[in-house]
Amino acid sequence: MKRNRDRMHEKAEEAKTGSAPPPQRTDELEGSAPVPKHVRTMSLVPSPTAVSLPPPRRxxxxxxxxxxPMVGGSELAxxxxxxxxxxxxCYTPMILPEEWHKKGGGVALLERHPDDAPLVAHFGGNDPGELLACAKRAERCPGVAAIDLNLGCPQRSAHSGHxxxxxCVTPADRQxxxxxxxxxxxxxxxxxxxxxxxxxEWDETLLFVxxxxxxxxxxxxVHGRYRGSPMHRRDGPAHLDKVELIKQHLKGKIPVITNGNVRNAAELIAALELTGADGVMSAEGxxxxxxxxxxxxxxxRVRRRDLQGEIRRAKELRETKRAGGRQLSAEEKALVAGRKAARERLRILDGLAVIGLPRPPSWTASDADANADADAAAKGAADPSLSAAHGGPAHGGPSGxxxxxxxxxxxxAHPPPLHTGVARTLAAAQVEHSIFHVRRLAKPHLNAYELMGSLEAATSLxxxxxxVRRCREYSEGKFTFTPGIEAERRAREAHEARRAANAARRAExxxxxxxKARAEGHADEEWYLxxxxEPPSTADVERARRLGQLLGPKELTKLWRERWGQHCQGWYCEGKxxxxxxxxxxxxxxxxxCPVA
Incomplete structure (x- = not known):
């Protein structure tokens, strides 16, 4: 009864408002053939290019x-x-859909940690269905805040995998x-x-964005370089002026991030000031x-404080001039004329939201010297020499x-994933990644103290x-560094390592x-040994060498095996x-x- 009353009420409302009843389904019309269910369902799936309301967005x-994102560089640690x-x-290294479930693939690259958030899952590929399937899995991972499509990789693997x-080369590709x-x-x-x-083409770039x-x-x-070729992937400095034009062209519709020409903190701030971008992405730096x-x-923080002082000073000078006071000097006139540019630079620094950014714990000595820390760290950022071989920025900034x-x-604590198709141990993967990163982090120290070769030859964490400890001891003056001392140390270590390897091989x-003696029934196990x-004398070696010159290397080897078979022929006869x-x-x-010089 209640349902009938509700329906009568709805009809009365429709009569008042003049609204028409919903159209009848085509398969319910008299005399029409029923439409299969899968056909009706397909009509509900929008075209990939159709305009539709997006799902609720985070x-x-x-x-x-x-x-x-950096392959082999932006791993969890x-x-x-x-x-x-x-x-x-942070972005993950590039994830390819076909490697998602392989050893060291997408699942491993999305290894989770509570402190590793927010995270962008970075995908490469060209199949919408495969990318969507992997992206749907990735978005369910805790901490993943966005999905990114790689449209900038210039490497040969990207060329071969399209x-x-x-x-983004042809119009068909871009579609x-x-x-x-x-x-x-x-x-x-x-x-x-x-x-x-x-x-x-620049016009195509603007249309594409x-x-x-x-x-x-x-x-x-936006990485401010052109695609280049598979063999020549760089074309000089990034064109940050192009990034600025893209930012202006989009008129604030979405955030634009600048990428390129950022080797230190001063260049990072300069890139933001030049482009007006909403953020900066750094790889090499x-x-x-x-x-x-x-x-x-x-x-x-330091530049913001300085700009605020410049703007206040310019305002005071302008009021002085308007009040008919003293004449301004050329420097003061330039300060007044540049106040508009100073305000724009201040707006960019304010937009960074760095004023409230939590200070890293390792940088903070105390609340009392927080400003001194910021000033010193800023000077270190502007002068990379302070991070060179003999120390890092003073007052808190971490050294290499x-x-x-x-x-x-x-x-x-967080070993890197094993690479797909490479048979190696987890320890070897840790060593490889550690050599890669430490070589860059401590490069000035390693070069100054002649330890780069030792690092590249390291086989354990x-x-x-x-x-790294020896670099620090030299840097802090605990030991005096003498040119050549590390080369001698490496030679000694290599010699000892060689002796240990030879001893192990000899025991084997x-x-x-x-x-072999036991298997052949010899009563004496040492029969072959x-x-x-008996080692050859110097005269024996000289005679053997002359015999080799006369009869050839095969006869020499035969003689050597008969007389001195347990001794290294090359070491005695050739010196190596x-x-x-x-x-x-x-x-x-x-x-x-060795009897041979």
């Missing part, structure tokens, strides 16, 4: 200071290090890109980002100094050695930690010969062990000094 994460020193947003910058962006933007609950390079915004891109990172973001925050120590602690040989054990490059060592004997 807000954009903070994006003033961003760590760029390094992201945590960058966040510790002021980075607000993704990255090579997916595929827009379809991918539209598909992901309409289907995900997190924002959709894009990272691009400049196209070959407009189309990306229309397709649903919520944030655009962050690899050399993950604290670049914290240093930039300190530098921005500090950062290297912190990275080594993080990589112990302990060895790498010892190298001895056990093998004893087993006594044969050829033929197994010197073999990391397993040489099982033959190398007794006494």
């Amino acid at each position: 807000p954009l994460p903070p994006h003033q200071f961003i760590l760029a 390094f992201r945590l290090l960058a966040r510790r020193h002021g980075c607000q947003l 993704f990255g910058a090579f997916l 595929l890109v827009l379809r991918i962006v539209s598909t992901l933007a309409r289907s995900l609950s997190v924002p959709m980002f894009c990272k691009i390079r400049l196209l070959d 407009e189309q990306l915004v229309a397709a649903g891109c919520a944030l655009l990172a 962050a690899l050399d100094d993950p604290a670049i973001f914290g240093r930039a925050a300190a530098l921005a 050695l500090d950062l290297a120590d912190q990275y080594l602690e993080l990589v112990k 302990e060895a790498i930690e010892n190298i 040989f001895v056990e093998r010969m004893r087993a 006594r044969h050829g054990r 062990c033929p197994h010197a490059a073999d990391v397993r060592g040489c099982g033959f004997l190398h007794g006494g000094e």
Whole structure:
């Protein structure tokens, strides 16, 4: 009864408002054939290019200071290090859909940690369906705040796989890109980002960024270089003026991030001031100094304070001139004339939101000297020489050695994923990543103290930690560094390592010969080991060498095996062990000094 009354009430309301009843379904019309269910369902699926309301969106994460995606460089341990020193947003290394479930693939690259948030999952590919399937899985990972499409990779793998910058070459390719962006933007609950390079034609670049915004891109990172070729991936300094024009062209529709020409904190602030971008993304600069973001925050605070003083002074001078006071000097006139530009620079610094950015714990000595810390860190950021081989920025800014120590602690706790298709141990992966990062973090120290070669030859985390410790001891004056001392140390260590390898190989040989004697029924297990054990004299070696010159190397080898078979022929006759490059060592004997100079 109640349902009938409600229906009568609805009809009465329709009669009052003049609204028509909903159209009858076509398969319910008299005399029409029923429409299959799958056909009706297909009509509900919008076209990838159709305009439709997006699903509820999460807000954009903070994006003033961003760590760029880097294959083999932006793994979890390094992201945590960058966040510790002021980075607000990190990208994962590039994830390919076909490698999502492979060893070391997307699942491993999205390894989660409570402190690694917000995070952008960075994808490369050209198939909308595959990318959407992986992106849907990624958005469910805790901490993932956005999905990014790689449209800027210039490497040969991107060329052969038809993704990255090579997916933006032709109009047909760019239509595929827009379809991918539209598909992901309409289907995900997190924002959709894009990272691009400049196209070959400027008009096409402006049109493309407009189309990306229309397709649903919520944030655009622009690397200010052209695509180049698979073999020549760089074309000099980034064109930050082009990034500025793109920012102006989009008129604030979405945030624009500048990328390129950022090697230190001073250049980071300069890039923001030049382009007017909403944030900056750093790759090479962050690899050399993950604290670049914290240093930039300190530098921005100092510059903001200076600009406020300039603006106040310009206002006072202008009022003095209007009041008919004294004549202004040329310098004062320039200050008054530049107040508009100073206000614009101040607006950019205010927009960074760095004033309230939490200071990294390792930078803070006390609240009393916070301003001194900021000033000193800013000076260090503007003068990279303060981070050179003999110390880092004073009053709190971490040195390269500090950062290297912190990275080594993080990589112990958070080992990098094993690479797909490479048979190696987790320890080897840790060592490889540690060498890569420490080589960049402590490069001035390693070069100054002749330890770069030792680092590159390191085979364990302990060895790498010892190298960083020696750099610190030299830097702090605990030991006096003498040119050549580390070369001598490396030679001694290499000699000892070689002796240990040879001893292990010899022990293996001895056990093998004893087993052979037992297997052949010899009562004496040392039977093979006594044969050829007597070392050759200098005269024996000289006669053997002459015989080799007369009869050839085969006869020499035959004679050597009969007379001195347990001794290294190359070491005695040629002055060099033929197994010197073999990391397993040489099982033959190398007794006494080599008789050949």
